[in-house]
Each structure stands twice: as structure tokens, then as C-alpha cells.
Amino acid sequence: MxxxxxxxxxxxxxxxxxxQLHVTELFFEVPKNYARPDAGTLKLFGRSVRKHERPIVPLSASDLASRDKLPYLIYLQGGPGFGNREPQNMALTQTALSRGYQVLYLDYRGTGLSTPINADHVLAQGDPVQQAEYLKLFRANSIVRDLEAVRLCLTQDFEEEKKAWSIFGQSFGGFVGLTYLSKYPHGLREVFLTGGLAPVKRTADDVYRATYKKLIERNEAYYRKYPEDIAVVRRLAxxxxxxxxxxxxxxxxxxxxxxxxxxxxxxxxxxxxxxxSLVLRLATDLDQFNFFTRASLAAFESHISFDTNPIxxxxxxxxxxxxxxxxxxxxxxxxxxxxxxxxxSWLADPVDxxxxxxPSEPLYFSGEMVYPxxxxxxxxxxLARTAAxxxxLAKTEEWDEDLYDEDQLRRNEVPVYAVSYIDDMYVDFELARETAALVKRIKVHETNGWYHDAVRSKSEEVFTALFKMRDDCID
Structure with missing residues (x-):
């Protein structure tokens, strides 16, 4: 490497x-293409956060230095394509601070404030082939190089035992974490994953065959809970x-x-x-006005944020x-x-x-899938401007490198603690199990009590499970 x-x-x-949050806003410069460092640079944005303290007795110079050099825990956002929320809005912040970390929320390249991808910027790269080559630079293999470069920058004057940092990967962040574990394990102290055990041994076809089956189960659950929506959804369609x-x-x-x-x-x-609630709102529009109001259409748009998060x-x-x-x-x-x-099959011909x-047959909604x-x-x-x-990219057969090193994962020595959701609609549980069996030194908490976003919706329970695996022993 x-x-x-x-x-x-x-x-x-x-x-x-x-x-009591002391937040530092950071901008970094990294190579656009690590294989060609002279090909230009990108900017990365992140926020580091630690406790803000006002002790009765002022801290000594050594205490101040020690406070600024607490071990880092970096949060890896889900997606791909989304930046981080502010630290005060992240459930992880207080939990991590209470355990002696300082936390870094770094926007991946192309997201948030890190040279964000947008149509004008992509088109400026040249013809569609050149645009596609540029977009290839925003996958996890480049992201982990950014992470390692930022780690080296932030910890360059740390004591040796504090230079490695911990990572916490949610969903796609877990995919990035496994890539990091494959390529730069020496930079990692420990790895936490929630809903992020990537299907490292599988193709996209394998993934969607599995996740469509789980999606059918969730549609069935929807119509069991709201049977009246069978007729309402069809009426709207x-x-x-x-x-x-x-x-x-x-x-x-x-x-x-x-x-x-x-x-x-x-x-x-x-x-x-x-x-x-959205279906009810749209149906109520038809009952009252016989058209969809702008407010309702805007509410619909809030569920499809692809144009503002194109990656x-x-x-x-x-x-x-x-x-x-x-x-x-x-x-x-x-x-x-x-x-x-x-x-x-409405994907092929919705009219037919x-x-x-x-009329009594429910119409099923798709999930975390992207369509032409x-x-x-x-x-x-x-998105229309980046269609070519x-x-x-969809038809690309050759990629510069693998995202994962299966041999490295088999001999991994970095402790990994993962929460895996049996009813996960996005990261298939059986494929996640297959990956867990591959990674050495991993502990996994499996549950059918939480869904994919539990790190936000059930944060206290999730953090308790993760840190229990780290701190407690198994006899």
C-alpha cells in the first residue's frame, strides 16, 4: 500500500x-487523485469536538496540552453522498465525550462542505468519459486515504500510543470502515460498526436479490398496519x-x-x-382540491433528496x-x-x-435502489445533467483497485465491534453474517429489535451494546 x-x-x-461542547471547524487540503498527486487538490471539511470545561483552578500548561490530545474517535457517515450534521445534533457526541474521546465529524470528499459534487462541477471536468473518471475518485478507496491523511495531520505531535484512532461507521460508513481496515489497519485502534457489515464477497446483483426480498416483507408490514392504504395508494397512482x-x-x-x-x-x-402520513396528505389534497398542493409536493420531494446529494x-x-x-x-x-x-414489474411499464x-392488489414501494x-x-x-x-459508470467493467482485501480481513488484529440488524432492509443480514465470519477479531451483537437507523432512533441501547462488547469479557 x-x-x-x-x-x-x-x-x-x-x-x-x-x-459544554468546544467545536473546532477544520479545512484540509488533500490530493484529488492519490495516484497522481500533481493532478490537483480537494478541500475536506470537518468538525472536531471535545468537552468545554471551566475549572475552578486554571489548568496547567501540561493539562491543557493533554486535553487537546485526547484520543480521537471519528464518525463515518452513512450514504454514500451525505455530509455530517452538527455535533450537537449527533447522539454519538455526548457518549463519546463521556468515555474520554474527542470526536471528529469529517465530511467525505464530494459531500457536505468537502468540495461537494454538483452538476456544474462535474461537467467542468470535460466530456462524459472524463466526468466518469473524475467521479471514480469519490469511492471508499479514496475516502480512506483522505481519512488516513487527516489522521496523520491531526496526530502528528501526539504521543505514539495516541496516534491511532477509533472509527465508528454507520451503514455505508461501515463499508468505508472495512476498506480502512483492509488498507491502513495500522492507523486504527478499534472499529465500531452499526448496520455496516458490507457484503464484501458479493456483487450488486447478489445484494439486490436479497434486499428486494426484505423490501417485500416491509411492504407487507406497511399494508398490515395501514390496510386502508391499499386502495388509497392505488388511487394516487x-x-x-x-x-x-x-x-x-x-x-x-x-x-x-x-x-x-x-x-x-x-x-x-x-x-x-x-x-x-404522506399518502394521507396527498389523498386529502385530491379530496379537497382534486390536485396536489405545492406544500404536499414539497413534502414528497423531501423523501427523494438525490438532486441535492447526487453522489x-x-x-x-x-x-x-x-x-x-x-x-x-x-x-x-x-x-x-x-x-x-x-x-x-412497474419498473418496466407502470401503465400495463x-x-x-x-384493484384489491397492493402496490409495492421500492427502497434503497437507484434507477436509470x-x-x-x-x-x-x-442528476439529468450527469446522466451520461x-x-x-454503470457499465464500467474495470476499476482501479479492490475496495477490500479479504486476506487482510482474515488476519486482522484490530478489535471490531458490530451491531447487525436481522430485519435490516438495506444491508442484508445473511450477507452481513458472511462478512462477519470473514473478519478476524470481530464481535457481533445481532438483534431483531432494531432497524437500520437505530444509531439515531435507539442510540442509548446501541451504544450500550457496543461498549459492553468492548469493555466486558466473555467467559
Whole structure:
């Protein structure tokens, strides 16, 4: 593995926030392409946070230095394609501070404030082939190099035993964590994963065959809880079909296909209720006005944030592409695999699907899948402008390197503590088990009591389970 140079710290500004938080805003500079360091740079943004203390007796110089050099825990955000929320809004912050860490929330390259990907910036890279080559630089293999570069920068004057840091990966953050564990294990003290045991031995096709089956279960749960929505959802779909593509406030087009992608929310606590509330709102619009109001359409748009977080759509299937899997392109795997399930055959022809199904038959929503029609103006203008590059990525057979080193994971010596959800709609439990069996020195807490977003919805219970695995012994 190539040697990483420390990131260059561009700026550091600190503030005190309510809740006894001392937050420092940091900007770093790193190579755009680590294989070609002279090809330009990117900026990374992060916030480090530690306790703000006002002791009765002023701290000595050595105490101040020790406070500033607490061991780091870095949070790896889910996604791909999303930046971090502010530290005061993260459940992990207080738990980590109470255990003696300082916490770093670093936006991945291309997200948040870290040279965020947007259509104008992508198009400026050249023709679609050049755009696709640029977008390849935003996968986990580049992200972990950024993380290692930032670690070297922040800990360069730390005592040797404090230079390695801990990582906490949620969902896609867990995928990144396993890539980090594969490539730079010497930089890690310990690894925490929640819903993030990536299917390292599987292709995108394997993943979607599994997750569509779990998605069917969640649709069934939805209609058991809200049986009245069987008729209501069909009524809404038929209205949308009759009107054609309904303009959305941000420039997208509401079609039957886009409407039936709302199941993304089904994978989290309260997700069934959220979608019922939106369905009720849209149906009430039709009852009162015989059209959808702007407020309701804006509420719908809040569930499809692909245009404001384009990496999520552009690189979603690319997180499963590895050289070890036979250099297979993803080739819009979610769309191809979905069409093979009768419940999701609306992907091929929504008009025919509505005609060929009985009025009493429930319409099933898709989940964490990305489809080609997203890039045809359905979600807004941003994705449409990157459609050519996205299609090239979907058909790419050769990637520069593997995201995971299975041999390294087999001989891993860094302690790993994972929470794995039996009813996870996004990261299939059986595939996660397969990965857990591969990784040496891992402990896994398996549960059917929580869903994928439990790190936010059930944070206290999740943190208790993780730290019990770390701190307690097994006799």
C-alpha cells in the first residue's frame, strides 16, 4: 500500500456551543487523485469536538496540552453522498465525550462542505468519459486515504500510543470502515460498526436479490398496519398516471414510477408511519382540491433528496464493484433485478402494471435502489445533467483497485465491534453474517429489535451494546 502524506491544514476556528461542547471547524487540503498527486487538490471539511470545561483552578500548561490530545474517535457517515450534521445534533457526541474521546465529524470528499459534487462541477471536468473518471475518485478507496491523511495531520505531535484512532461507521460508513481496515489497519485502534457489515464477497446483483426480498416483507408490514392504504395508494397512482408527469417544485417530474420509490423510508424506525402520513396528505389534497398542493409536493420531494446529494445516486451501485468479483459492471442492477419480481414489474411499464393488477392488489414501494429514470429528469435537473457519466459508470467493467482485501480481513488484529440488524432492509443480514465470519477479531451483537437507523432512533441501547462488547469479557 502506498505511503500517505499528511493532509495540509488550511484553517482552524473554534467555538463554544451549548451543552459544554468546544467545536473546532477544520479545512484540509488533500490530493484529488492519490495516484497522481500533481493532478490537483480537494478541500475536506470537518468538525472536531471535545468537552468545554471551566475549572475552578486554571489548568496547567501540561493539562491543557493533554486535553487537546485526547484520543480521537471519528464518525463515518452513512450514504454514500451525505455530509455530517452538527455535533450537537449527533447522539454519538455526548457518549463519546463521556468515555474520554474527542470526536471528529469529517465530511467525505464530494459531500457536505468537502468540495461537494454538483452538476456544474462535474461537467467542468470535460466530456462524459472524463466526468466518469473524475467521479471514480469519490469511492471508499479514496475516502480512506483522505481519512488516513487527516489522521496523520491531526496526530502528528501526539504521543505514539495516541496516534491511532477509533472509527465508528454507520451503514455505508461501515463499508468505508472495512476498506480502512483492509488498507491502513495500522492507523486504527478499534472499529465500531452499526448496520455496516458490507457484503464484501458479493456483487450488486447478489445484494439486490436479497434486499428486494426484505423490501417485500416491509411492504407487507406497511399494508398490515395501514390496510386502508391499499386502495388509497392505488388511487394516487392512477391519478398520477392520468395526469402524466406532474411538475415538482424543484424541477423534477412526479410519475407513477417515482411515486412508488417512497419505500426508502421503510427501513427505519417510524418509516411506515411517515409514508402513511404522506399518502394521507396527498389523498386529502385530491379530496379537497382534486390536485396536489405545492406544500404536499414539497413534502414528497423531501423523501427523494438525490438532486441535492447526487453522489448517492451516481455512485450507489459502484460501492459494490470490486475487481475480485470478476470485473462485472453493475449495469443498473437494481433496475434489472427488480423487473424480475412481479411486485416491482412497474419498473418496466407502470401503465400495463396498473391495468394488469386487481384493484384489491397492493402496490409495492421500492427502497434503497437507484434507477436509470432518476437521471431522466424525474428527481430534478442535477442528476439529468450527469446522466451520461452515470451510465458510463454503470457499465464500467474495470476499476482501479479492490475496495477490500479479504486476506487482510482474515488476519486482522484490530478489535471490531458490530451491531447487525436481522430485519435490516438495506444491508442484508445473511450477507452481513458472511462478512462477519470473514473478519478476524470481530464481535457481533445481532438483534431483531432494531432497524437500520437505530444509531439515531435507539442510540442509548446501541451504544450500550457496543461498549459492553468492548469493555466486558466473555467467559
Amino acid at each position: 502506498s505511503t500517505i502524506q499528511a493532509a495540509r491544514l488550511l484553517s482552524r476556528r473554534s467555538h463554544v456551543l451549548p451543552g 392512477e391519478y398520477i398516471q392520468q395526469k402524466g408527469e406532474i411538475p415538482l417544485p424543484s424541477g423534477g417530474k412526479l410519475s407513477v414510477q417515482l411515486f412508488l420509490t417512497l419505500g426508502l423510508a421503510f427501513g427505519g424506525h417510524g418509516g411506515l408511519d411517515d409514508i402513511h 448517492y445516486a451516481i455512485l450507489h451501485e459502484a460501492i459494490y464493484n470490486t475487481k475480485q468479483r470478476g470485473a462485472l459492471p453493475s449495469n443498473w442492477a437494481a433496475d434489472r433485478i427488480g423487473r424480475g419480481f412481479r411486485s416491482f 402494471f396498473l391495468k394488469s393488477t386487481l 429514470f432518476y437521471f431522466q429528469g424525474a428527481t430534478g435537473p442535477e 457519466a452515470a451510465d458510463i
